[in-house]
Amino acid sequence: MDDHLNEGHIAPYPHAAAGWGALKHVALNLWRERVKATDFRMLLEQNQHGGFDCPGCAWPDREHASTFEFCENGVKAVAAEATSKRATPALFARYTVTQLLQQSDYELEQHGRLTTPLAYHAETDRYQPVSWDAAFQLIAGHLNSLDNPDRAAFYASGRASNEAAFLYQLFVRAYGTNNFPDCSNMCHEPTSRGLPQTVGVGKGTVTLDDFEHADTVLIFGQNPATNHPRMLGELRDCAKRGAVIVSINPLRERGLERFTSPQHASEMLTGASTRISSMFIQPRLSGDFALIKALAKRTLELDDWAAAAGRPRILDVAFIAEHTTGFDAFTADLRAEPWELLIAESGVARDRIEALAQVFVKGANIIATWGMGLTQHRNSVQAVTMLSNLMMMRGQIGRRGAGLCPVRGHSNVQGNRTVGIEEKPGGAFLDRLGQVFQFTPPRHHGHDVVATIEAMLAGDVKVFVGLGGNFAVAAPDTPRTFEALRRCDLTVHMATKLNRSHLVHGHDALILPVLGRTEIDLQDGVAQGVTVEDSMSMVHLSYGGNQPASPDLLSETAIVARMAEATLGKFPVDWRWYAADYSRIRDAIAQVFDAFYDYNERVAKPGGFHLGVASRDRRWNTASGRAQFIVNPLDLDTPLHRARALHGDKLMTLMTTRSHDQYNTTIYGMDDRYRGVFGTRRVVFANAADIAMLGFQDGDWVDLETAWEDGVPRRADRFRLVPYDIPRGCLAAYYPETNPLVPLDSVALGAGTPTSKSIPVLLRASA
Numbered sequence: 001m002d003d004h005l006n007e008g009h010i011a012p013y014p015h016a017a018a019g020w021g022a023l024k025h026v027a028l029n030l031w032r033e034r035v036k037a038t039d040f041r042m043l044l045e046q047n048q049h050g051g052f053d054c055p056g057c058a059w060p061d062r063e064h065a066s067t068f069e070f071c072e073n074g075v076k077a078v079a080a081e082a083t084s085k086r087a088t089p090a091l092f093a094r095y096t097v098t099q100l101l102q103q104s105d106y107e108l109e110q111h112g113r114l115t116t117p118l119a120y121h122a123e124t125d126r127y128q129p130v131s132w133d134a135a136f137q138l139i140a141g142h143l144n145s146l147d148n149p150d151r152a153a154f155y156a157s158g159r160a161s162n163e164a165a166f167l168y169q170l171f172v173r174a175y176g177t178n179n180f181p182d183c184s185n186m187c188h189e190p191t192s193r194g195l196p197q198t199v200g201v202g203k204g205t206v207t208l209d210d211f212e213h214a215d216t217v218l219i220f221g222q223n224p225a226t227n228h229p230r231m232l233g234e235l236r237d238c239a240k241r242g243a244v245i246v247s248i249n250p251l252r253e254r255g256l257e258r259f260t261s262p263q264h265a266s267e268m269l270t271g272a273s274t275r276i277s278s279m280f281i282q283p284r285l286s287g288d289f290a291l292i293k294a295l296a297k298r299t300l301e302l303d304d305w306a307a308a309a310g311r312p313r314i315l316d317v318a319f320i321a322e323h324t325t326g327f328d329a330f331t332a333d334l335r336a337e338p339w340e341l342l343i344a345e346s347g348v349a350r351d352r353i354e355a356l357a358q359v360f361v362k363g364a365n366i367i368a369t370w371g372m373g374l375t376q377h378r379n380s381v382q383a384v385t386m387l388s389n390l391m392m393m394r395g396q397i398g399r400r401g402a403g404l405c406p407v408r409g410h411s412n413v414q415g416n417r418t419v420g421i422e423e424k425p426g427g428a429f430l431d432r433l434g435q436v437f438q439f440t441p442p443r444h445h446g447h448d449v450v451a452t453i454e455a456m457l458a459g460d461v462k463v464f465v466g467l468g469g470n471f472a473v474a475a476p477d478t479p480r481t482f483e484a485l486r487r488c489d490l491t492v493h494m495a496t497k498l499n500r501s502h503l504v505h506g507h508d509a510l511i512l513p514v515l516g517r518t519e520i521d522l523q524d525g526v527a528q529g530v531t532v533e534d535s536m537s538m539v540h541l542s543y544g545g546n547q548p549a550s551p552d553l554l555s556e557t558a559i560v561a562r563m564a565e566a567t568l569g570k571f572p573v574d575w576r577w578y579a580a581d582y583s584r585i586r587d588a589i590a591q592v593f594d595a596f597y598d599y600n601e602r603v604a605k606p607g608g609f610h611l612g613v614a615s616r617d618r619r620w621n622t623a624s625g626r627a628q629f630i631v632n633p634l635d636l637d638t639p640l641h642r643a644r645a646l647h648g649d650k651l652m653t654l655m656t657t658r659s660h661d662q663y664n665t666t667i668y669g670m671d672d673r674y675r676g677v678f679g680t681r682r683v684v685f686a687n688a689a690d691i692a693m694l695g696f697q698d699g700d701w702v703d704l705e706t707a708w709e710d711g712v713p714r715r716a717d718r719f720r721l722v723p724y725d726i727p728r729g730c731l732a733a734y735y736p737e738t739n740p741l742v743p744l745d746s747v748a749l750g751a752g753t754p755t756s757k758s759i760p761v762l763l764r765a766s767a
Contacts, residue, residue: 011676011678035083035084055078057409058408058411061540087114105473106667108499127509146463153179154467156168159412161530164560170564171560173433178423178444186753194384204404206616210367210402212401216365220368222373222407224407225674235256250283255674256276285653288373289382295390297337316394323618365402370405375753377748381751389630425445462489463491465563467556468556476744476746476756490509495514514555514559529542639708647760653759655757667681684719684722686730686731696721700720704719715740742754
């Protein structure tokens with residue numbers, strides 16, 4: 001279906017986030033996915049001890065869980081997995097791949113669960129059933145025929161468990177490469193690369209309990225109501241206690257205005273709601289770094305005045321002296337940065353910056369939390385390190401009720417990285433892995449997502465294996481990514497449901513159907529649990545309870561083991577022995593990573609265990625042994641700056657974003673009710689003044705064209721203009737529809753993450 005034809009309608013949404021609207025859509029999604037009534041009980045097991053971990057977001061669970069530990073979007077994820085719809089071989093006999101490609105992402109999702117391993121046949125342009133043994137032999141044949149292991153790439157989605165991810169990285173390194181493009185490369189990589197420079201670890205420093213003691217919460221680039229709704233429960237409690245919550249985001253999101261908690265009967269029955277944010281700061285796109293630097297500069301000025309007046313210092317001078325290095329160079333850089341540039345680059349007026357600074361300096365216990373709004377820009381690593389600098393100025397790291405809190409998206413994206421899914425592995429990890437398993441892991445760095453696409457385009461990578469995800473649609477520069485995958489000799493995807501990546505295939509291609517998180521995973525007749533790590537470094541155990549969607553499904557762990565055995569035999573381990581009992585894999589993880597000591601015993605306890613984060617205890621795993629202030633100047637000569645100079649006010653900066661009816665690239669429905677969009681996805685949000693300035697009107701249809709310097713045309717056609725509360729010069733639209741506009745070479749410096757939140761574009765009237 002051509003979803004250009006579905007124009008839908010725009011209508012204000014006057015209600016608070018969640019409330020009865022969320023409950024209505026919980027019921028709607030269970031009905032739409034035709035979830036059997038007997039499976040409704042699974043919701044009472046979601047995020048519970050002995051139950052299953054939500055396959056959606058990575059927000060942590062309370063130690064003492066309530067009866068209902070799920071949210072609207074968690075139900076959507078579970079309903080999609082527990083659906084009674086089936087994508088059987090009959091579907092693929094009915095449609096060619098070319099015909100399936102004409103369907104929308106939503107339609108592909110609605111075909112339901114995959115039931116049978118499938119192989120592509122070029123002569124019929126169809127996927128046809130294939131035996132598991134034949135599938136593994138095909139993979140092994142391709143891998144073993146390559147003249148260099150680096151000619152294969154192994155993608156990992158953050159949905160995979162610790163057990164599957166660890167076995168996967170062991171297989172791939174035993175095979176001989178570190179080519180591990182993963183979903184972290186496309187989201188929080190600037191966090192993973194920035195924080196080690198300052199505090200020595202690429203993770204957050206807080207736990208859920210810290211929110212109970214925080215009096216100030218700064219929220220950068222997040223929309224919790226859509227991306228991790230259970231976070232709103234914590235923010236509600238903070239607001240009820242009187243904590244100051246500040247939303248720092250170009251879009252003024254409904255969920256950060258008011259929230260009606262479905263867990264609190266009084267609010268539901270009376271229609272009451274809780275005000276979440278007391279202040280909204282709206283930087284222009286790509287302005288976060290300048291705003292945070294301006295906030296640091298103002299904090300320094302206030303401290304200067306306090307010191308001169310003999311008043312209590314604003315800065316935590318004791319923390320700075322005892323725990324940090326580089327402070328003098330950092331403050332010298334702050335003093336030298338002109339206010340005019342910081343204001344212009346951030347897009348935030350001086351009085352608003354000063355008001356934000358007043359909140360920051362008055363806070364005793366401050367948590368700074370952020371999402372992809374901070375990490376998908378050219379200067380994202382610099383923004384993350386500057387935010388860390390800012391918090392260190394006031395000693396807000398490594399104590400109760402305060403710290404750094406990056407919020408990951410997918411349920412185990414952080415855990416995958418912890419257990420070794422990393423294209424730039426450290427030497428100590430490789431040494432330990434080699435010692436434990438008696439082989440020599442490759443030492444050279446591998447390809448991340450963008451480098452993998454470039455290597456496929458160049459013909460240097462010929463085999464692509466995907467452990468979950470929807471690589472073709474999640475990646476930037478969609479036409480070039482499609483071309484790259486189609487140049488492969490073999491593409492392999494492990495998945496629960498059909499998606500577009502399966503239809504953008506190599507010469508040979510396999511779709512391997514896997515068990516879902518909600519399903520019973522039997523190995524040798526024994527139910528297996530898998531583990532995940534949430535955004536706050538808590539590791540917990542998950543057991544599915546539903547019957548598998550098909551008797552032909554294998555777990556991701558079993559598929560990895562059989563793929564490894566077909567390719568490597570029993571080198572360096574007996575792969576099937578590990579896959580027969582996942583506790584054996586956990587014991588192996590504990591041998592490689594000290595933080596996982598007594599893994600099986602500790603994870604069996606309700607709530608699991610905390611991995612421990614050195615910087616939380618004010619131990620700094622940096623070269624200096626101290627937390628490090630990092631100096632980063634403003635960069636005034638970027639492609640975005642040059643495009644603005646060339647095109648003037650007509651140049652807009654676009655951010656891609658999710659609708660409320662999607663999770664990552666999975667489209668559950670066509671509504672984005674909190675933003676007032678119903679029945680359509682082809683909308684672009686713009687400031688009303690910009691719409692008028694460009695000569696358009698509310699509701700006009702426009703095409704978007706990237707203003708880039710490589711001469712490659714990039715377009716996304718026919719989007720409806722919707723006036724919205726967004727800064728001048730900024731636009732927002734949904735991905736994956738606008739991913740074709742993201743240039744492949746537009747990445748975060750020092751991280752390689754696509755700059756999906758700062759794309760220079762021009763608008764044209766749609767034909």
